[in-house]
Amino acid sequence: MKIVRYEDTNGAKLGAVKGEGVVELTRRFPSLSDNTIELITQWASLKPNVERLIMESAPDAALAEVHVLAPVARPGKVMAIGLNYADHIKESGQEPPRHQVWFTKAVTSINGPYDPIELPIASTYVDYEAELVVIIGQRCKHVHKDRAAEVIFGYCAGNDVSVRDWQLRTPQWVLGKSFDTHAPIGPWIVTADELGNPHTMGIRCFVNGERRQHSNTENLVFNVYDQIAHLSQAMTLEPGDLIFTGTPGGVGGAMQPPQWLKAGDKVRVEIDRIGAIEAAMRPERAS
């Protein structure tokens, strides 16, 4: 199943994708409003009803006619792993890390899948990172890797947009990873049961149609389950938390000469069995 958050003239809603259309959930389950975390929390009881609804109902709207929003508006936290594909480690001039390298992206960096991404006033060194994003399905701690699949609600595509000068001029990457609009996600959540094995998917990034990144999630150094096992030793993971799982080689900053994103550039991230997000770069407006 694909869960989508979107808005029409009546405001933001949750829905389920059916073909090229969306079956509205909010109208049938008003207590959910457009809160994906609430849907995830209630999923065990909701799921059979939603499945039946999708089978029995015609779409309420065409996806092309609504504004598709970030599938989780305000996650409790956004964790992201660095240096997690061998070719990206190499192009970054780093040694393979002995320990998983984690940072956070501020929750205010969340952006819709097709909404413009800001080129910040503070930098011109803006880069893309195509990533598989995991959405956590239940509150958990100390999850064994053999059971990590059980705590995953689903997956979406993400772009870990990175401001390289801010990221790399200090030991902590968090500021360079946390600019507003720099965590576009979507276009929807594919539930874990529908997606199956998350380690067999092609992942690509295009800038203005030119393919810059091209890999497969089978190449993750620390796979999705390793990541959940490791993170959950330190922190409680909660429904709706996001995990950016790392980017393959081909980032703009590692090209010769470096190719930073410019106003008007169109950046597309696509992942097999999930779909694509695509957005234009736009200068931040002074406020």
Ligand code: ZN
């Ligand atoms: Zn990244």
